[in-house]
Amino acid sequence: MTAVDGHPFSAVSLDNETFLVSVFHGNDNDGAVVMLRPIRENFVSARSLPIGDQPAGLAVNHDGRLVAVAADHMTVLLDPTRLLSQQGNPVVARV
DSSP, X not given: OOOOSSEEEEEEESSSSOEEEEEEXXXXXXEEXXXXXXXXXXXXXXXXXXXXXXXXXXXXXXXXSOEEEXXXXXXXEEOHHHHHHTOSOOEEEEO
16 A cells, blocks of 8 residues: 555546556645555655646546646646656646
8 A cells, every 4th residue: 555645636647557646635726646656566656746726637648648637726747758867847727
């Protein structure tokens, strides 16, 4: 079992190995998307990306090039390549 800081709501797989989990921390406009990666026989938090605005649902588009995070007052679009590599800002847009 892997613990994440906060209340997990939704999860998606990026590559059948790495997972994104939307997490709400319990405060207004305080949440994140946590990237979980396998290390030996466990999953560990490899990155936490603050989203704010109570992130909930997650979806990956058909070719895996975009992740949509449904939040309370907006949708955040993420580039999973940047998220996985931890190079550059993975936030493509907030709409």
